[in-house]
Amino acid sequence: MRRDSIVLLGVNHKKTPLKIREKMALTGGYVEPLEKLRELDGLKEYYLLSTCNRVEVLFVCQDPERMRREVLDLLFAGKVSREEVAGCFYVYENEEAIRHLFMVSSSLDSMIVGESQILGQLKEAFRHAAEQKTAGLIINKLLHKSFSVAKRVRTETRIGANAVSISYAAVELGRKIFGDLRGKRVMLVGAGEMAELAAEHLVGQGIQEVVVANRTLERAMKLAARFKGRAIGLDEVVEQLLDVDILISSTGAEGLVLFKKDIVPLMSRRRNRPLFFIDIAVPRDLDPEINTLENVYLYDIDDLHNVVEMNREQRDKEAVKAQRIVEEETLKFQRWLDGMEVTPTIVDLRAVAESICQTELAKTLPRLNGISTKERKCIERMASSIVGKMLHHPMCYLKADHGCVDQAERIVQVRTLFQLNEQCEQCKQADD
Amino acid sequence: MSYLLFQAGFAAYFVTAVIYTVFFFSQKNKIRNVARIIFIVAASLHTLNIIFRYIEAGHTPITSIHETISFFAWSIACCHLSFRWRYTVKNSGTFTSIIVLLLMLASSLASRELLPLPPEMRSWLLPVHASISIIADAFLALAAIGGGMYLLQERELKQKRFGFFFSRLPSLDTLDKLNQHCISIGFPLMTLGMFAGYIWARQIWGGRPWQWNPKVVCAMITWLFYAGLMHQRFTLGWRGRRAAWITVIAFCAVLLTFWFVLSGGAIHAT
Structure with missing residues (x-):
């Protein structure tokens, strides 16, 4: 019997433009796609990960070539054409797949190297797979191992020191636009975890007020209470933008939430005070055309990447150390x-x-x-025969x-x- | 004596510009402090030069081309240094010192001869009109420098390609404030200078002070530019890129006026 292969398929922010990624993102949660994958009998174990920067499927099977095609067709049929998929997907098998997973979990493959959100997202994804009983022996062991690798990297290197993910980029850009963030107001549209983190960081810079807009008011109120801010409904966003300077959008909405035509009349009423939009949602929430307005700056998640890129050098040293740890752990896992x-x-x-x-x-x-x-000789023979039996x-x-x-x-x-x-x-x- | 001081000041400005440029690339604060000190020294030497020239000539030394440009350079340097007391604009020193250096170069190329003052220019309005106008122009020059920096920085932020200037230029807000401060000082001074010129013209030509010559027309157009900008800023909140562009364009008009003034000779009535 042939040995099972571990296969990892995915797209991430490095190879695939946001335009394609946002079509592939599993917006409906994990349950449905995991259930769908059950139809393929060639898959022995599998799990899915979908964050704003990546979509990955990890599975164990006998025939990797065939399963790869089937999995892609099943998950992304109708969303993107096969040609588009072929160009941007990466496929790793066995040792490479293990290494890649460890790289992801320890945040070496993240847009912002060293950020810690990915570990939470990974655990969440694994929890779903475990609940749906799609993760078996190997995936269980592999994922648990990846958590411990991440922990090891975090404690043994200083890779997390500089990176506070998107929040870092948001603050850096905010400073270039507003000079001083003290006294500015920030609005969160959608109460996602990432937006929360960004807000936390901004508040640390002296932001005066946090306004939270969310589909469910309850969640908005909860988050607003954390920052001693106020909660509003989604339909009030445009009106409230009059007093806000920074907007961070991270809703799970399928389409755009805010358009250029919403902002145009606002600017004269704001007396052209600058507005800074950060769109960390995938698919995007904000109309890219907004950036063409004067005194308005719109950054989506890929643009933030460029900001972060600037700070790369100092992290690279730590990344080398972290990569060594990943390498070690990959070898250990391979041995297992x-x-x-x-x-x-x-x-x-x-x-x-x-x-x-x-x-x-x-x-x-x-x-x-x-x-x-x-x-x-007799005694020796006896001992070995007992053991043999x-x-x-x-x-x-x-x-x-x-x-x-x-x-x-x-x-x-x-x-x-x-x-x-x-x-x-x-x-x-x-x-x- | 005054010429020696001029040369010394020129050399010091040169060193300042070089050190500021080095700082612009290396971004080491130590270098900036050195540059700032030398800048102050250069401006002091320049001040002494103007005082000595005043003593030698016996009238305010803003009559020949050499004197006028030199005074302009001195005003820009002093305005820049005075701003440092109020608030800092990161890296503006590099741009300012280079402009000052270029003006000094232009000034040194012009004839340094001490010309006897024509009789109609012997008036207490000479120092008032000329110095106020030139100091106003210096503030407007700083506004234009700020505007240029704003446009550079805004371009990086809009296009999201963070190149050489992004980390080196200050925030948009700082630059916009610099623009507003400079214009709200420069514009009233300019108005005042023009008013002094009007009174002076009345003294010389009596009831026919308004003359249709390019310099006066150009000065009026320049004034309208700034007046328009100030108006829009206060009523509609014009700011940012639009304000920066107008500041830069209006400053070109300032330079044009300046050129007309200089080419018109010492007394600019022809």
Whole structure:
């Protein structure tokens, strides 16, 4: 039987323009697409991740070529043409897929390297997959590992020190437009987590007031209470823009929320005081034409990328360290994965048994006085035959076709029962 | 003596401009402090030069081309330094010092001869009219420098390509405020200078002070530009790019007027 492949398919902010990404984003949540993927019987395990910068599918299957096509067709048919998809998707398999996932979780692949939001998003995505029972043994282990890699990177490098994600870029640009952010007012449209973070950062810079507009007023009030601001309904946004200087939009709406024609009459009533729009929603909320107005500055998520790019150099050093950690962990995981095959498990099992045998013999034989070589051989043979007999059934269990328990599952059982992972580490260390 | 001081001032301005340019690239605060000190020294030398020239000539030294341009350069330098007390505009020193240096260069190329003052110019209105007008022009020059910086910075922000200038130029708001401050000082001074010129013209030509010559027309057009801008800013809140453009264009008109004044000779009635 061929070994299963781990495949990772995705688009991210590096290769794919926002225009295509926003069409692909899974706006309706994870439940539906996860349910849809269940139709493909070639998929053994899978999970989905969709953030504003990336859409990724990770799955385990036998035939990666075929499954890749089927998954893409299933998820994105009707949204984007095949040609468009082909040009911008990346596909990683096995070791590369593992490495990529670790890079993503530890925020090395993020638009803003070192930001921490991605880990939360990853956990959220995994939770859905776990609830829908689409994540099996390998994905479970892989995702958990990716969380711990992220944690390791965060504690061992200073990569997170400079990056506070989009918020950082928003503050930097706000300063270039307004000079001083003190006394300015900010409005959040849509009460997303990212907008919340940005607002928090802006408040730290002395923003006077935070106004929260949301579809559900309750959520808006909750968020507004956090910043001691006020909550308004979505239909009041244009009117309230008169007093606001910065607007951060992050609604989950499918189409545009604010148009150029809404803003034009506003500017003369504002006496042309500058307005700074930040659109962090995917798909976009704000009409790109807004940027053509005088004294109005509109930045979408890709534009913010450019701002962040400027601060790159100092982070690159830490990124090298972080990449080394990812590399290490990828190798470790690969080793675990290799162990998940029948043959290496049998080899490990034998090795462990053999080493127990040798240790016990080494303890016992010196105590027996005056035995002949022949007797000594007999004892040795007896010990190894006991071990061999003990191992016979576990070996059969591993090798046989078993109706109800999956082979991968059985391998884990045996490895856990005999503590093969730990034992083998010790054996290797002893050898070294 | 005055010429020696002029040369020294010129050299100091040169050093200032070079150091400010170095600072513009390296962005090290230490360098800026050095540049600022040398700038102050240069302006002081220049001040002494004007005082000495006043003593040598026996009248306010704003009559020949050399003197006028030199006085203009001195006014810009002093206005810039006076602004530093109020609030700082990041990196404006580089632009200002280069403009001052260029004016000094132009001034040094003109004839430095001390011309005897024609009799009709011997009036207490000479220092009033000339110095006020030139100081007004200096403020308007700073406004134009600010306007130019604004346009550069605004372009980077709108096009979202953050190049060389983005981190080096101050915020749009600072530049817009600089523009407003400079014009709200420069415009009244300009009006005052023109009024002094009008009175003076009445003294010389009696009841026919308004003469249709290019200089006067040009000065009127310039005045209208600034008056329009001030009006729009206060009533409609014009600001930002539009204000910056008008400031730059209006300053071109200022320069044109200035050129007419200079080419018209010492007394500009012809």
